[in-house]
Amino acid sequence: MSPEINEAAIAAQLDKIPYAKFLGIRPLLMGNELTMVMPYADDIIGNPVLKALHGGAVSAFMEVTAIVQLSLENKSARFAKPVGVNIDYLRRGRPKDTYARAVIMRQGSRVSNVQVRAWQDSFDTPITVLHGHFMLTRDK
Amino acid sequence: MSPEINEAAIAAQLDKIPYAKFLGIRPLLMGNELTMVMPYADDIIGNPVLKALHGGAVSAFMEVTAIVQLSLENKSARFAKPVGVNIDYLRRGRPKDTYARAVIMRQGSRVSNVQVRAWQDSFDTPITVLHGHFMLTRDK
Amino acid sequence: MTDTQPKKKTKEERLTWLWELGPMMVGGTPHGIALGFRFVAIDIGSATIAMDYNPKLIGDTETRVMAGGAVTALLDQTSGLAAMSAFEQTVPVATLDLRIDYMRAAEPGKNIIAEARCYKTTRNVAFVRAIAHDGDPDNPVASSQAVFMTTGGGSRKPDLTPDALTADTKETGQ
């Protein structure tokens, strides 16, 4: 049972997250598969000497990806809240666009577990992975 | 460059881990793909009322799986040591055999990042996932 | 929903009950028994459990150090007990996730002690930090952070049903 996902729904969700706008996050939709892109910008750099992305910016990007995916899958207008989130930094983020895709590992009635992978060159060489539990907020 | 993996090498590694023997862990080799199995036993139960596996037993099983996979891929006789490890509990472990498979997400010269998935019914409905950084110990 | 609400206990009553609950939980967990867990102490929101050095739990015959996995199991169980003890009404809890940092190898031959403290609860969630050490709490071998969730939902049993209270049911979202 795949949920209805369309670009209007995603845009509406991102509009409610000023921080996502601040990071320039945009959705890329391929059928029902949602990929988010965070375009390179000078102000997401963490280390100006190495021109490395700030780990916090990449993490935030992945959290937004998780939350939007959850709201689409649950057809919920309200965002899930992160409870416990773990982030593994695998490779340095270079000054170029970053992509992220979320997979829901387990959907409970109150809590979801989500994995997000962020990459630049190839899905198979992720720069960062996030896994976490999110608490669902029911629509009133 | 896939490393040489054979059952004798894996058995030799497991022999050096008394705790793996204690848990009854056995390797299943399909070509170069290694799956570990932890057979059900009464003494890995955590909750006798629900007949649920102890999360610690499943976690330990996954750590052994990660360490053995690393030692095979690195052709190192010495075991890597866990540094930071995160475990997400997705589904209750029921009183039956549990399987685990490890994927090395990033291999550095000093540190590796590994993901392990443990399941009972299907690889696609994991009961527990582990992600962690392991420090490589060089052979003398 | 239809359960009758148990009477609110005094702090003293809670502590008396916790000191009954702790040994029952630790002694009633088959895998904990197999690993040699020993209940040490409990308070509202905190718990201590010890694991004796055991050659069967070695992680590497070369170093004779106890396996990281055994320490993980100990931290999980101790954190779960601390989580349970933090709730006013005793309810079963399940680990959502657990993160462990391994700072150094435990010394071969020494027992390992885990001390867990629940530093925050919400209605359904408990946040617990713990350390494992082999004698000196200021020089831990591992340190952990975990999230627990109450389970039982609509079918939640009233207080004081020790059999249903094991802390390490890996059951989420129900």
Next chain:
Amino acid sequence: MTDTQPKKKTKEERLTWLWELGPMMVGGTPHGIALGFRFVAIDIGSATIAMDYNPKLIGDTETRVMAGGAVTALLDQTSGLAAMSAFEQTVPVATLDLRIDYMRAAEPGKNIIAEARCYKTTRNVAFVRAIAHDGDPDNPVASSQAVFMTTGGGSRKPDLTPDALTADTKETGQ
């Protein structure tokens, strides 16, 4: 290997240097500037950084609470600075992994303060715990545990080269 070893500094010299390093690190991180990070304090093995409430960093227009991701970025940077300050010789460090537990929503309008403490270092690794709060450290909004690794390896530069020292280079294993 061929680097000359810098002279061992006294504690006072280290602190003087850390109080120069801290503001430089925070002020030299473009994304930190964009998020409004303000250096607050540093000591050997610990650091404090503040983030002003900023409507641009809201995570949900309905609640007007700052995004969890902004808090994550703050915890990451503060923890990295605490890790750096723990090493006798100043070297760049990279985050290996970071785990954050979110205990409650920060109050809209309030600044957020992150306090990090490195509780263990080995030769190449630093273990750091941190909390983020919005005024009362005893009632944190988030709590984190992270592992950092020194970078630079063979090409490690001698001490006192602030430009190369940014704490959040995501570079592992080299």
